[in-house]
Amino acid sequence: MEKLHGTQVLLRLLSEDDVEPLTAILAQPEIARWWGVYDAARVRKELLESELPAYAVEVDGEVIGSIQYDEEPAPDYRHAGMDLFLSSDRHGRGYGSDAVRTLARHLIHDRGHHRLVIDPQVTNEAAIRCYESVGFRKVGLMRAYERGPDGRWHDCLMLEVLKDELT
Template identity: 45%
Template sequence: MAEPAVHLNTLVIKPTGELRGTDILLRPVQDTDTATLDRIVREPAVAAWWSPPDDYADMLAITHSGKVIGAIQFSEETDPEFRHAGIDIFLTTSHHGQGLGTDAVRTLAHWLIHERGHHRLTIDPAAANTAAIASYRKVGFKPVGIMRAYGRDYRTGGWADGLLMDLLADELT
């Protein structure tokens, strides 16, 4: 097993290989993916919810039919009293509404629960991102509550509310 990258109380251990969903494949981001991911994260419908990351190294590329269509990442809390994992995702606009994001989240959630042993997962979309919220509900995530002025609203430059959602292992659909 590779040495994990440690960030405060989080532990990131990427899957050693690929994770296959129903219609997508998750794999570690390669250097050749960076330009595509930069383009995707700057699409207006994606940039409304995401800012370009400094580095894609801790992400997994989401591929469909052999092409990179987005990225997904996770973090793991290592404190045994609060052990859980969180997920974030972005997908190219041309593949929105096709169930591919749902497939990617479900695939990663399955790995985090069954391979990494997490009993609880979280995800925190902007409260106004109704499409993302609907997708996460299909996986089994449930709303926990609104986090006021939680994240930067890239459309206005102000602060936006976030919706904290969680999923318990036996709720994964």
């Protein structure tokens, strides 16, 4: 689907016009802390041209971030994962929860998933609170799971939500 409507946000598939605002958002220190260094070429390659569906997160016509998902297609293990970033000046307003909930509903109701996962670094407390607010639960610690922008390996949490647990 090209557009998904949340309560506060609109999710729409990325376009070339989104490269500049997303590059600026990813350059914010609070975002770069988790995502690393992005220039326009990397945004274009990893978000716009990726095989993974990626959406711009909009509020009142302004791009405030991006959310994307991936799917495990094997029938016996079918599930989807997602990832999100929002402009740091938009944190704490419910936009992240609304974006996650909106994409989760699409993945469950339109794409047929019964289980969704997300895997923030254990120290990303704001992201964890956001995901828990829509029903994700901590199910495990993944040690030395992700290489951070600092070049070191960091622990991440595995959080999941089942179809009937989404709030």
